[in-house]
Amino acid sequence: MIRQILSALLVVLTLGGQVRAASPAKISVLRPVEVFQGEIAELQIFADGISGIEATMGNEPVHFFPAENGKYVALIGADVEAKPGVAKVLIRAVTAEGIASEKQIEVRIKAKTFKKESFNVAPGFDQMTAAALAEIRHERAAFARAFATTSAERFWDMPFVRPVPQEASASSFGFRRIINGVPRAPHSGTDLSAPAGTEVIATNHGRVVLIGNFFFAGGSVVLDHGGGLYTMYFHLSEFKVEEGAMVRKGEVIALSGVTGRVTGAHLHWGARANGARVDPLQLIEKLGADGKAAARPATSNMEE
Ligand SMILES: [Zn+2]
Numbered sequence: 158m159i160r161q162i163l164s165a166l167l168v169v170l171t172l173g174g175q176v177r178a179a180s181p182a183k184i185s186v187l188r189p190v191e192v193f194q195g196e197i198a199e200l201q202i203f204a205d206g207i208s209g210i211e212a213t214m215g216n217e218p219v220h221f222f223p224a225e226n227g228k229y230v231a232l233i234g235a236d237v238e239a240k241p242g243v244a245k246v247l248i249r250a251v252t253a254e255g256i257a258s259e260k261q262i263e264v265r266i267k268a269k270t271f272k273k274e275s276f277n278v279a280p281g282f283d284q285m286t287a288a289a290l291a292e293i294r295h296e297r298a299a300f301a302r303a304f305a306t307t308s309a310e311r312f313w314d315m316p317f318v319r320p321v322p323q324e325a326s327a328s329s330f331g332f333r334r335i336i337n338g339v340p341r342a343p344h345s346g347t348d349l350s351a352p353a354g355t356e357v358i359a360t361n362h363g364r365v366v367l368i369g370n371f372f373f374a375g376g377s378v379v380l381d382h383g384g385g386l387y388t389m390y391f392h393l394s395e396f397k398v399e400e401g402a403m404v405r406k407g408e409v410i411a412l413s414g415v416t417g418r419v420t421g422a423h424l425h426w427g428a429r430a431n432g433a434r435v436d437p438l439q440l441i442e443k444l445g446a447d448g449k450a451a452a453r454p455a456t457s458n459m460e461e
Pocket of ligand 1: 344347425426
């Protein structure tokens with residue numbers, strides 16, 4: 158009898174031990190996250206002993222990549238037209254034992270002031286022909302296809318580099334035009350004033366997911382840098398790479414030009430992070446040669 162009780166106890170103790178070993182992963186945020194409209198931020202979490210991690214911000218997937226000591230890092234972006242307020246990142250992690258856990262992180266999206274210009278023109282000034290409208294539909298569909306799937310593998314590394322040596326022009330990212338009282342889509346890139354024929358280089362490693370000539374964007378190249386990050390290069394005159402090719406950081410991908418709907422030669426440079434249209438210069442400022450994102454200490458401001 159005593160032996161039976163002892164063995165029953167042993168079973169309970171063993172089960173108890175297993176239950177303790179198979180507890181869900183503990184996920185904590187390493188610092189509160191704030192991001193301005195059209196900017197990017199690094200989301201750092203600590204999730205020790207997990208074997209898988211998935212996350213979403215709104216409807217868009219957020220890709221976490223393992224860093225040192227149980228740390229995971231994701232690049233997130235706030236769209237140029239994102240509503241200021243609190244956005245939620247939902248993280249699902251699973252331990253090697255298959256125990257799942259969830260954690261919701263709040264990301265504060267802050268309003269930014271963008272340049273604005275209002276003017277009136279004769280009605281119908283930008284009326285499109287049926288052929289132009291068909292071309293615009295084709296353009297939208299081509300870009301939507303290019304952004305529909307991103308590589309889960311992260312190709313890029315620090316630092317990001319400028320695609321052309323020139324500086325940004327005055328009316329640039331986020332610039333809003335109000336024509337005849339109707340707000341137009343904000344400028345979703347940064348215009349770099351490159352003379353036609355300037356060599357355009359890849360800001361980082363990536364896969365060429367779109368090459369084409371379009372109504373608005375003209376000669377275009379889209380690079381998928383993996384993990385939900387893309388960069389775009391518009392108004393090009395000549396392509397130096399092919400769709401589907403892997404390119405290295407600094408590799409010449411095209412020559413700049415005056416193609417598409419433009420008034421002068423320049424390179425329109427765009428970026429997208431987890432579906433958000435962000436200022437590509439953010440990649441240089443935050444993840445460039447002087448960027449401090451990956452060099453920051455890992456343990457300050459631990460927040461549950
Ligand atoms: Zn532009």
